[in-house]
Amino acid sequence: MKKNNLFKFICLTPVIVYAILLILLPLVYILFLSFCESDSYGGIIYHFTLSNYFTIFDITYVKIFLKSSLIALSSTFLCILISYPFSIFLRDKSEKTRNLMIKLVMVPFLTNSLIRTYGWIVLLRKTGIINSALINLNIIDHPLNLMYNNLGIVIGMTYTLLPFMILPVSSAVFKIDQSLIEAARDLGAGPISIFRKIIVPETISGVFNGSLMVFIPAIGYFFIADILGGGKAMIIGNLIKNQFLTARNWPLGSAISIFLIIVTFGLVQIYKKLGGKLDDLGGM
């Protein structure tokens, strides 16, 4: 018994050391920094203050939070909008087709997301593929502003985070008992009623799972905002990055980080309250 525990301890040591050194200590350091003051040259004055937390609620930052949330919400909504037709289309297909399609959704994930985000520039910029195609087809006269604005960020976020929505939504849609849909048809429900009255209520927890897994990263993925937002549009992720790298105000950056962690934690709690399981969130 005791030997067994020792063996476990030896096996777990690397993980524990890793977690302490690279996750817990930095977190504690960030928490500590968030209560410090900064000088005008980027230095840190080790003097307790709550001012960083008050600064967060400055109107400039609140605006960024709101805009960031709006971008994240739009991306989440777009992901839901894409996931439903995709899943419903695959519902009647064979197991083989389903697996293939789901794999195709997952494959891009094996490539670095930074590179994939750069790929979007080729598509979205003024002289990019989409704009030149639309102009050559005489659909538009002037190129559309598809990037270097909020739209670009929403497109990038939706693209990057879509699999996190497709996985839970499709698995929920596939799980609906075919006889429920047949019973609804039998009782006179057309496709729209079936979607509204059967599919949505039966899959709402999957959608909530997906929403959480899309929304949370969508407030933080700064590189997408940097690349496709052209550095003009700021989301919480950029804000934090800028505080650390550009403005060199580490304490404020830390405070915003802690704030973000608390918000995320709150969302997870709401999710748990509504009956969600934590396993589903990590169930990638």
Add this chain to the structure above:
Amino acid sequence: MEPIVKLENVSKCFDEGKYVIKNLDLEIFEGEFLTILGSSGCGKTTILRIISGLEHVTEGKVYIGDEDVTEVSAEKREVNTIFQNFALFPHMTVFENVAFGLRMRKEKEEVIKKEVKKALDLVELDGFEERYPDQLSGGQQQRVAIARGIVMHPKVLLLDESLCSLDLKLKRMMQIELKKLQKKLGLTFIYVTHDQDEALTMSDRIVIIEKGKVQQDDTPQNIYQYPKTAFVADFIGESNLIKAEITGIKGNTIHVKTKNKITLIFDKDEKDKVGNKISIMIRPENIKISKSALQDGLKGEVKEVIYDGVITKLVVGVGNAFKLKVTAKGNVLFNVSDEVYLKIDKGSVIPIREK
């Protein structure tokens, strides 16, 4: 009388060239309780799904009332189905489940309330409106499914092995209730099952399907007493099936000889000719059995005894390797290797003249 549902030369194949149903004709009349009976995989559920519109025919026509509904989709047909697993909507209360069809029909709220209450009263589920399906027992779920169907006042109610998942006692009770409900509402029921007891208990008419074809379409009594094919004889109840050859015709009676040189006689049919091969069915309960010698009786030896309370099931060997199932009533005790005498009356010999 015009049929309320008519299938005309209906065929259905799922995979290329593999027919589940082939050239099926079926008529169902208003107010009757029709049972489609067959072993699993015989295509009986497919017939039901073709009537409900959940499955489309490969060939043929489907009529409901006078209307050709072959191309009409399920949601627009005036028939309702009670599914094998009930298919209650788990996220809706009993009330909402029953009201679903009426809401789809865009009925007024007060009409919905009235109709749902009426339907729930009929299945004795008043007071359960706010429960969810998973808070109900199997029998109650069954009733909700029935209420959800009858609330629509369909031209025909289709029941797909609806009692199969219930335990035996509940099943017996629901069989009687279902039959009562059908008579009370004057509704047409088409019931699909593989359970022959259920079919005999409830139906006005039974259609026996095997390999997508109708084997026999008749009243329960006729199906039991005069099966038209060996399959039916074997499928419904216990039977002795014997192959025989016609050896003589005397007036109105036919004489046949079995392999074991036993002679049986029965009434003549015009097609019967000397030399024809024929199957003979004898129900075990129609064979008289006695320990004392019977006039014109066959002598045999008891091989197996299964005591079943009211009756005793016996297997009696007659001659070499010729065994008959016999049911004995009463208190006479039979033991294995007893010597017994069997008598088969003319009326108990049922010829099966298959083409």
